[in-house]
Amino acid sequence: xxxxTQSPTHLIKTRGQQVTLRCSPKSGHDTVSWYQxxxxxxxxxxxxxxxxxxxxxxxxxxxxxxxQFPNYSSELNVNALLLGDSALYLCAxxxxxxxxxxxxxxxxxxxxxxxxx
Amino acid sequence: RKEVEQDPGPFNVPEGATVAFNCTYxxxxxxxxxxxxQDCRKEPKxxxxxxxxxxxxxxxxxxxxxxxxxxxxxxxDSKLSDSATYLCEASGGYNKLIFGAGTRLAVHP
Numbered sequence: 001x002x003x004x005t006q007s008p009t010h011l012i013k014t015r016g017q018q019v020t021l022r023c024s025p026k027s028g029h030d031t032v033s034w035y036q037x038x039x040x041x042x043x044x045x046x047x048x049x050x051x052x053x054x055x056x057x058x059x060x061x062x063x064x065x066x067x068q069f070p071n072y073s074s075e076l077n078v079n080a081l082l083l084g085d086s087a088l089y090l091c092a093x094x095x096x097x098x099x100x101x102x103x104x105x106x107x108x109x110x111x112x113x114x115x116x117x
Numbered sequence: 118r119k120e121v122e123q124d125p126g127p128f129n130v131p132e133g134a135t136v137a138f139n140c141t142y143x144x145x146x147x148x149x150x151x152x153x154x155q156d157c158r159k160e161p162k163x164x165x166x167x168x169x170x171x172x173x174x175x176x177x178x179x180x181x182x183x184x185x186x187x188x189x190x191x192x193x194d195s196k197l198s199d200s201a202t203y204l205c206e207a208s209g210g211y212n213k214l215i216f217g218a219g220t221r222l223a224v225h226p
Contacts, residue, residue, distance in 0.1 A: 033214060042121075042204050042216035043161065056214075090160055105151065106214075108160040 002027065004093050004109035012115045013081050021076045021112045025093030031055075032074040033106060034066060035090040043090055049074050050096045078114075086116045120144055121207050123217035130224055134195045138220045140205035141187045147207040147215075150181055150188045155202045155219065164190075164203070195224045 005024045013019050025032050031050045035043035045058035049068035063079045072093075078085055094106035123140045130136050142150075150167035165172060167179040167188045178191040188205055202219040 035214075035216075040218070042123075042218045044216075045214045048214070088158075105163050105166060107163065111160050113158075 004091055004107055006089075006091050006109040006112050008112055009110065010113045010115075012117065014117050015081055015083060017081050017116075018077065018079045019081060019114060021078075021089050021091075021114075022073065023076070023091030023093075023109055024073045025091075026107050029093035029095055029107075030072050031094050031096040031106075032068060032072065033092045033094070034074070034076045035092065036060070036085075037088045037090055037111075039087075046076070055096075081116045083116050086114060088113050118143060119217075121205060121215045121217040123203075123205060123220045125218060125220060127221040127223050130195055130222070132195055132197060132224055132226055134224075135191065135193045136195055136222060137192075138190045138203055138205075138222075139187050140189070140207070140217050140220075141185075142207035142215070143186070144207065144209055144215070145186065146209045147186075149206075149208045150179075151206040152177075152179055152188075152190050153204040153206065153216075155204055157202075161204055192222075195222075197224050197226065200224045 007022045033048040034046040037043045047057040048055045052068045065077045068074045088111045090111045091109045092106040095104045152164040153161035154164045155161040167181045171180045176193045180189045202221045204219045205217045208214045
């Protein structure tokens with residue numbers, strides 16, 4: 001059973017460029033969340049997709065957008081890249097819903113390390 | 118004030134020691150709590166969920182104190198392989214999946 005996969009693993013871009021990151025969820029999962037993790041920080045929630053719609057969004061500007069496809073895979077797009085966008089971008093998948101009053105656990109992919117020069 | 122706060126450490130402990138981490142959260146509506154382990158330059162891996170009744174998995178014990186709004190992680194008989202950063206997550210249902218900045222643990226021989 002494949003876990004969460006992400007591509008590419010590393011990416012180098014220059015300021016002002018645009019980037020697209022990809023994520024395939026764990027088999028059986030229908031929800032994908034994206035996080036940004038800067039060095040020495042915890043993951044910061046960007047947004048969550050379920051049924052091809054953005055369900056929740058963190059405090060990120062509109063330069064960050066995403067998409068979920070019918071097969072539950074997802075893309076994260078970042079426009080007009082800034083130096084501060086350099087980070088590890090993590091995708092996590094889970095099943096939307098609750099069991100016994102608790103959210104289902106989410107599982108992370110290996111991440112895409114984005115460097116903006 | 119950050120919504121989820123952790124002592125950044127590092128906690129330097131010898132093998133065999135018992136070490137405890139705390140994580141405080143500010144949103145009283147938080148309903149789901151988890152501990153993750155993250156190795157250097159790797160993704161976080163789920164360590165354990167945290168329940169009000171507390172839960173134990175081998176050498177690891179997690180506790181939730183809703184009244185004081187903190188969760189804890191206790192590691193007994195520390196191993197060298199436990200060296201990592203430990204992240205806590207406190208979330209309000211589907212919303213606001215909030216992580217702490219992590220606590221670094223270094224276990225030495």
